[in-house]
Amino acid sequence: MRSVVARFSSSSPSIGRHSSIPRLLSRFLSLHRLAPMAAPSEESLRKALADKQAAVDSRGNAVRALKAAKASKPEIDAAIEALNSLKLEKSSIEQQLQAIVRGGDGSSLSREEFRQAVVNTLERRLFYIPSFKIYRGVAGLYDYGPPGCAVKANVLSFWRQHFVLEENMLEVDCPCVTPEIVLKASGHVDKFTDLMVKDEKTGTCYRADHLLKDFCNEKLQKDLTLSAEKAAEFKHVLATLDDLSADELGAKIKEYGIVAPDTKNPLSDPYPFNLMFQTSIGPSGLLRGFMRPETAQGIFVNFKDLYYYNGNRLPFAAAQIGQAFRNEISPRQGLLRVREFTLAEIEHFVDPEDKSHPKFQEVADLEFLMFPREQQMSGQSATKMCLGEAVSKGTVNNETLGYFIGRVYLFLTHLGIDKERLRFRQHLANEMAHYAADCWDAEIECSYGWIECVGIADRSAYDLRAHTEKSGVALVAAEKFTQPREVEKLVITPNKKELGQAFSRSQKNVVEALEAMTEEEAMKMKAALESKGADEFLVCTLGETVTIKASMVKISKEKKKEHQRVFTPSVIEPSFGIGRIIYCLYEHSFYRRGKNKEEQLNVFRFPPLVAPIKCTVFPLIQKPEYEAVAQRISKLLTAAGVSHIIDMSGNTIGKRYARTDELGVPFAITADSESDVTIRERDSKDQVRISVDEVALVVKGLTDGQRTWADIWAAYPHHSSASADDE
Template structure:
């Protein structure tokens, strides 16, 4: 009996189901690792989940190959093949290319070509309009080179590290955890030989806990399993911490250490006092910065998603820690993004759910209105630039992912061929950053808030310093130490009071020096004072946007091929970010037509609409296809009728339909379309123009 092969649609549906299963199991592994930290799950459960994930990935790979073999084409579900198709167009049309290509390129660096550069500029300009202008934010621009003391205070100098190993022969560098994970996975795959049950269990356990290994444990594991350098098979060094910041020197003598900033946020924090003054001393307010950041990745991969230089757009919203409501919250309260809360990640289904942001706040799923407000504004922004809402979710950090100082954290994750990618981080960072800089710089980073009902009697902590005791111990430094103790912030006085009562050592910093403080030198006591207001260190709500990551996901979400002609690719860019808003075509390469086309283009350019005139001798259909491939949303054609009645045709890229419009109205019409007017509404205003040009 002959067997019947499943049709391509059935195979593609199988791929969709298999990919969903892999995604769900990946979330299961992550939630079990979080439960392991909280001792709500055991190691055997984590190991079993990893084994199941491996099997599901193997099944997905087989289904992808089966589909490609049966259909002779790729599917968007076949992630690697789809990614290659998108990348081919992006590089061929110079959206971006590897930097320094004629010298062999350097991993982790990319150049944006003409259409990519234009699209990125449009993206950041719309970000500025959507956030900075509409929210009346204070925008700053700070240097990329940052003195070491700033990044010492923020914690980047000590903690911004990955563990690295080197090839002892070639000196090539590799991420230690990546090498171990690859080696362990090869063992589970039966290479170089199958493992017995006990060995397999040990490998499973280690693979489940690689992220938790310290430097010694990671080094011991690499030695135990004989891990070698990839490609060369040479021995590797013991792992050691590698700071991901680019180190440099400031000044001609080179004696002042600096770094290329790993994020743009610190420039905002160190300018807090000036920004508060600029805002009239009032809270809340937000400051923003768009700029380059640098991370010296050990082994960058995944194209624009992991690079060594990238553009960030960050917001720091400063507010009263006891009042995190937002005055414009109701404007987004009914928005329903997909929320992947902590509870949903730990549930059996492991699926995000659409939920009104107002409900998420009232049910304490999102910590406060201000954080939810920025989630809503971020959601609307991502939709406006072309991210598919069905492939966008906001995932809450699990307990083991949260920084100790954070109140709540969510990531805007976008699904692309690399899986779910974190593109925006939204965090309530409490007052951690301002406190860190206040402590290191000995600068007041507090804000003042008058009491609404006038003066009050308030309990305050006062440092009663025994100046004789301090002077006897520290001589000439006594005066500075006394002043430092008396000016300690309320929270630091409370900590010192508790430590002194417990007999613990205490220190105070003056300049670059630290001095030990004893109970004989200072007494921290509570007193009542009549005050008209209070000082406090503001909390910070931080949305941080990875511009390159969002743009890459946007490339994939907007990529398509023409129905019936899969070799004819195009990008469905939203007009607001499209690199070119319109192309102008003379139907024939004759002076009369070309002159009229250039006159129309001049009108559009005068309105700020980027325009290309294509007067090549190719057919109009081929010229349409060329501009479709770089995502130009509209095309204007000068034809015979233009010379008779001063009208032109305007074509929509997505539907390929055309209308005839008077030249005098083209500028205003395209401006409206770029700002968001729908093509359908415009079709009701102007007569349809029938053309078979797209078939030529």
């Protein structure tokens, strides 16, 4: 895989020796120095970035046109210089944009300030807190408090409604403790590892790739003296980070002098660490098991029964919500990287020869930010694309994958995720497993940058085949023919004995790769083996090319009469990190309002759909008749199924509003007479007058999404109480 840097350099041969580079670098540095003084808003920076990207694209086309026309070298060099100047300006704008986040009042805060404000509010109001806090806690483990539990329950309830009910999915609930043999078949026992390094003096462990990634990013963002050549090198390392072996990663750490972040002590060489929590099943301890690292395997091993339950019909989907466990080497970023977390996963089983979807047209017209691999490799930014067009052009591999991308977009935006800070990024070739047909991540931008929150992958038939081989139980589907058919079938038969002698421990990887070949790849190999006796073959899981001899594999086509077609279904898998989605939702919903910095109040702008409490009830003052009305309204809300709290405290109404705004409660009812009350909407602070008998049904309609605040505002008399929020 050629990196972004390699592609850039190969198309610009004069970059390294061009005399204008110092001038460009000076311009780049000056842009960075001026940025803090100018303090541009996020909106202006996003517009400037879009304009600059358009200019880069236009200039890039001009360079290609000049080369195609065989223009003179000075003319091409001048065009390349102009292109590089634009790219440096674009890079400067991107870094300024990364350094700020949007405040709810339109102001821009530094990412650190914004994140600290959000986290402080979340912990103070018990949305979540570090687990075992009185014992100084354990990294990567968190407790959800009352409002956090309510938000999580609401998100999961909507997930079930949006996916399980809408698509008639089969929901299962499988154990967290999983026998070793299951995870051996899936590849987790052998391959579910990260490379780790240790502080040689204290023994503290760190993820090797995180240390290298942080070092390169810090150099690119903060080192104003960085040369163009060194910047290109660091970008190349970031682009190829997933491809680095343990030895290569260790060499880079030593080359750059990377040491333990906390102590500055030297680090050990990287070595693999399996991320699963190991346990024993039963008192004898003889049956080895693990805490599951994902929920998907429970669905795969139950495929045969689920297929039967579904009337032996495809396509169908199974879903599961549950806890997963990963023994992270160095948990960080709060709820974004933890050791125990909630996953919601879907396995949609489909005929590999027909990946169309009957409901695709329902999402085909959606337009949102997409980041195909070609744009990533060429250094472009994500752009808005029509989903139907992306599928028709083959950018997205098939309709079913595209359908779930569209449904995920609708799910996240209904929760309250900002459409402008949500994108779908396609996996690069070096990120995908050899068996995957296509993979996209729903990434949400927050103060930590772009965070992967949902993965939507076409995993082909790998998982079911792996469990079929290990268990001996055929996890297959069948299509019955009305008339017998004569079919020609591809048969790939690896000679495991010879492959074992030739490749020893790598034999399994080679066999899997051979069996996963497409018909086109297999027939090319067959021709090469027959003509030359050997063929060079790339084994993706090893990351290397091996020589396959004619005696190692038999490839043929056989004609047979069949009454049915038996096949292993492909799997389209959307996998949701619920904790990550919720944290990003917290950030996207948080803002501050007030006349000045000292008087600003924290607010969570949760949609009623996910708000932890839908409504508050206040007597205006502590008078028995108002308190009686408040109690009556509370009973009506309970009967209507609306979650609420009643506040009889003696605080001013303004302070009570502020307290519930900080919890994200969308509506507040104030009892100030025995017949009529006011309903206040959180973000506009507008109020209307409604009779006591109607108020519960009105709030029920608002929280269920049957009515909007605009509907209520148009239907009921307005109430003016400008001073209440200022008290």
